Amino acid sequence: MAAKTVRLIVNGSPVAVQVEEDRTLLYLLREVMGLTGTKEGCGEGDCGACSVLLDGELVNSCLVLAIQAEGREVLTIEGVGGADQLHPIQQAFIEAGAIQCGYCTPGMVLAAKALLAKVPNPSEEEIRRGLSGNLCRCTGYQKIVDAVKLAARPREDN
Known part of the structure; x- marks a missing residue:
């Protein structure tokens, strides 16, 4: 499958990343962007380990295609607080x-x-x-x- 450039905002920063059209948002976050705080548990949307906020709404990133995040805002655990200032x-x-x-x-x-x-x-x-x-x-x-x-x-x- 061909790769596509997906433009989105992740943890407040605009990014443009190449990802195959059949890959999930979970894959984009963990494997492409290295944001490993988002976990893969079941891969079927049952456990919530891969939860992120997509335009402020809680979603299972294993069920969302990366290309569906085009132009949208994603918040992962890495964007919530930090080691020096916890949320x-x-x-x-x-x-x-x-x-x-x-x-x-x-x-x-x-x-x-x-x-x-x-x-x-x-x-x-x-x-x-x-x-x-x-x-x-x-x-x-x-x-x-x-x-x-x-x-x-x-x-x-x-």
Whole structure:
């Protein structure tokens, strides 16, 4: 299959990359751009390990063709906070002990970010629904839910 130049914005920076037309956004991010925070779990859209924000909406990047991202904005975990300044959601995950092996964490953080952008002060049921597309084998979910509650707390004061 022929390669095509895809122009998009990744983590705030415009990029133009060559990718075969049948490749996924996950492939473009990990293999072409080296953004390995986005994980491949199932490759079928069931686990959420590959979650990214596409124009602010949570998507499974394993189900989106790279060429479908043409002209769009992608946010990966690498674009959320940083080692010197964690995003409040990342800090909340640490404080709540919501990280064990860490494989699901990037997708969970992005799912939480998408949820909190729409529902700044979610109920526990809304949090569970917002995270429902992301699977975790380690924590049992309660600590992840607690982390999202903790991340939402500063927003209550505004």
